[in-house]
Amino acid sequence: MAGSLIKNLKKIGDRDFLKKIRYQKFFEPVVAKIISFLMRLSYLTTRWKVIGEDIPEKYHRSGKTFVVCMWHDRLMIAPCVWKWKKRLHVLASSHLDGRLMARIVEHFSMPAVFGSTGKNGIAAARKLIQLVKNGEYVAIIPDGPKGPRHKLAPGVVTVAKLSNVDILTYSFCVKRYFRFNSWDRFIWVWPFNRGVMVWGTPITSEELRQMSEREAVECVEARINAASQKAHEILMYHNGGKNA
Numbered sequence: 001m002a003g004s005l006i007k008n009l010k011k012i013g014d015r016d017f018l019k020k021i022r023y024q025k026f027f028e029p030v031v032a033k034i035i036s037f038l039m040r041l042s043y044l045t046t047r048w049k050v051i052g053e054d055i056p057e058k059y060h061r062s063g064k065t066f067v068v069c070m071w072h073d074r075l076m077i078a079p080c081v082w083k084w085k086k087r088l089h090v091l092a093s094s095h096l097d098g099r100l101m102a103r104i105v106e107h108f109s110m111p112a113v114f115g116s117t118g119k120n121g122i123a124a125a126r127k128l129i130q131l132v133k134n135g136e137y138v139a140i141i142p143d144g145p146k147g148p149r150h151k152l153a154p155g156v157v158t159v160a161k162l163s164n165v166d167i168l169t170y171s172f173c174v175k176r177y178f179r180f181n182s183w184d185r186f187i188w189v190w191p192f193n194r195g196v197m198v199w200g201t202p203i204t205s206e207e208l209r210q211m212s213e214r215e216a217v218e219c220v221e222a223r224i225n226a227a228s229q230k231a232h233e234i235l236m237y238h239n240g241g242k243n244a
Helices: 002-012 016-022 025-044 054-062 096-106 122-133 155-163 205-209 213-239
Strands: 047-051 066-069 088-092 112-114 137-140 166-174 177-179 187-189 194-199
Touching (some): 025 096, 047 213, 054 166, 066 155, 088 096, 096 112, 122 155, 137 155, 155 205
Parallel strands (some): 047 194, 066 137, 066 166, 088 112, 088 137
Antiparallel strands (some): 166 194, 177 187
């Protein structure tokens, strides 16, 4: 059955199965509810090894806020990981995919902020800065909503610098997955799995102040990629085989 499903997904490729229904607002709540259920199922039935969980925990205990970043293709599990009482505000684009994502994260008690961190995202950036200055946590997907894949939009650095907060990075790797033929090559995590999550080394506000925008962008990109690579290496060491 699983093999048949994978073959069908491969035929679908670029998520054409959603294209027809996602244009209908009526279906958004239904699709969001189903996807959020599947996300939880995959998360709860996977045996996770978590690296660096003490990093966000220390920030939470001290009352120090931050901006967390991850790549768009590693979004599936991320909302399930947030266990702290204070809500995490998620930046979502106003495009159709972003609107659906906003519906999904609502099921995890995560409010969405619509906009982008690109050149035209001034209003969203102001909103995020205000949230962070008020002590709220913010998540930004810096290569969304349409890429380029694994390339950081500079607005993330601007928000962190103007808010005078650190940037935390996050990624994961799993043994069994399906990768969509989309611009981000989105990773769908199969349930009853084995995986590794990594909270990367934070980029502190002091470090950011000493960097140019280009240096800061390259630094954040490198830290996110390093978290992904570390998760991959740990899973390969413990399990071998093909990993995301």
